Amino acid sequence: MYDTASTESIRKIFSSSCRPPPLPCPSAAAPSPAWILLEPLGYVADRTNASTAEASSSTGHTVHVTICVTDPLGVSYVCVHCPGLKESDFSGRPSVVCSEKDFLLLSISFKSAPHAREGLDEYFVYKAGPGRPSLRLLPGPYPHVLTCSDVGLLPRDDGDHFVLATPSFTMDRWVYDLHLFSSMTWTWSTKVAFADISSDVRAKVSTIIRTSKVIQLGGGTLGWVDLWRGILVCNVLDENPVLRYITFPMLMPGHREAAKTSPWSIRSVACSNGLIKLIEIEKHERPDDEKSYDDMDKLYESDCLEKPKVIGWRAIVWYRMTSWDHWRKGCVVYDKEISVDYVRHSMMLPELKDNSAGELTLENLIASYPVLSLTCHSDDVVHMLCESKSDKCESKYCKKKKWMITVDLKKKILVDLAPFTLEGYFSSADPSALSNYLNVAPERGVAGSVARRGEETEDGGE
DSSP states (O other): OOOHHHHHHHHHHHSTTOOOOOOOOOOTTSOOOSOEEEOSBOEEOOOOSTTOEEEEOTTSOEEEEEEEOOOTTSOBEEEEEOTTOOGGGBSSOOEEEEEETTEEEEEEEESOBTTBTTOEEEEEEEEOOSSSOEEEEOOSOOSSOOOTTTOEEEEOTTSSOEEEEEEEEOSSTTEEEEEEEETTTTEEEEEEEEEOOOHHHHHHSOSOOOOOEEEEEETTEEEEEETTTEEEEEETTSSSOEEEEEEOOOOOGGGTTOTTSOGGGTEEEEEETTEEEEEEEEEEEEESSOOOGGGOSOOOHHHHSOOOEEEEEEEEEEEEETTOSSOEEEEEEEGGGOBOOOHHHHHHOGGGEETTTTEEOSTTEEEEEEEEOTTTTTOOEEEEEEEESSOOOSSTTOOOOEEEEEEETTTTEEEEEEEOOOOSOOOOOEEEOGGGGOOOSOOTTTHHHHHHHHHTTTTOOO
16 A cells, blocks of 8 residues: 555655754864764755865855764764755755765765756765865766765775775676776776685675675775675775675574565674674564473473563674684673663663563663674674664554664673664664764854754754
8 A cells, every 4th residue: 555654754854855853062172972873864954063164066066064973872964055055956865975084975966957867966075184174076977876885985094095996797797897986096997806706605696796885894905795695805906806705694583584674774794903793683582481491300380381472682793804714603692681780771761671570671672773883893882773662652653762772792781872863764874983083063153053053953854
């Protein structure tokens, strides 16, 4: 059945008229957070702070880009403003293509342009520092539409330059055209990349890699990640680049028949200091009173009866070095094993209360969209979006309460939580170190206007 209400809601979420959520007005004395969770979709909105940079589009429009930053339990975002243009002049919301260190690649879709029947997609490179931030238009022609799933950004060691890399299929199996953009020459070039893939992988893995993101694996090596199946690996700086393939562990049992869902909601991968980590969250049914016959020598009648089922979740972490030929299992953690020790957590989130046991627990929450911390080589800290199982909605369109939580899976403790402010949409936000290079305090004379504009958008995204 055609759901007009749902379709209208989705249209509003992706429309350029979607309003940014308010953020706390930063203090001039407060340092920027070391890293942020960056929303993949930006906003068309007039925001100004010390991070604002300016450039011109190919058609002469002035483009202002501002980074609106909050601590990782909130979601930071990018705002784009073109003086003289209305929201209706944009085909949709701006999007973050990729971000590494102090660089960010941003896509802006203008609805109309000379000699462009279907509008104009343009790409801008934002650099946070040192000194004042800068913004430059990426020159075309582009090899294809550039998205977060196929473009890798590789900052160079000098700190001033970068390389963009994006592969495309050729007519030959396991041969790719590797399109490269160098900021040193400010031009595009193309290399042919051949695959060095084992016969087992060739037989079982399609050449069509449905990538979800691109990660840095060290040196000049990037990894194009298919969250269902594995990583296509290539050193893009080699004169004759070679592709390798790292296969992921099998999906958890509850997901093996559900490959049509979004992989972002159940899996995430990150690499730090050469260590790749893969996390998966499985929603599953379990007995309310879980006992194993393996541990029982005597069975009472009550033990023989089928136990009522409850919905819960568990998380598993796999890890490997890029040079290894195997994965090692890390943490396997169930929701009921995670301890919640802080009184302030129970005050913020009454749903944590287990009335029968008088304890705090995460069993009443359903977790999804895991995001590994930037220091994944040294910890198992993960950020997750949660919603209450106990909320009772009078209609299917009601909005459940949601929170962003931080859990240390190795220590099995809840680290922190906060209400989730984005309405109706969430695509896993990637951790970004961009904030570490920013001065995001309001500029003199505009702090009041920024705060007022935030107050006008208390409803968040429409």
